[in-house]
Amino acid sequence: MPIIINLDVELAKQKMKLTELSDRVGISIQNLSVLKTGKAKAIRFSTLEKLCEALDCTPGDLIEYRRS
Secondary structure, eight states, rough: OEEEEEEHHHHHHOOOOHHHHHHHHHHOOOHHHHHHHHHOOOHHHHHHHHHHHHHHHHHHEEEOOOOO
16 A cells, blocks of 8 residues: 555654554554554544654655555
8 A cells, every 4th residue: 555654663763662652542442553554544533643743753654655
């Protein structure tokens, strides 16, 4: 898939674990794991906003488009 979710990169920048992010944003570890592994088919803007706030980043930091 040409759309990449860089959740692992942003977690590393903040030195944060997935469990801490889950607690901060109120999203289950399972759902965050689906995002992190690139298996998600969609993401809500409200979820993206929560992730950006918790990770102090922009949507462009989290989402990347790579041409095939």
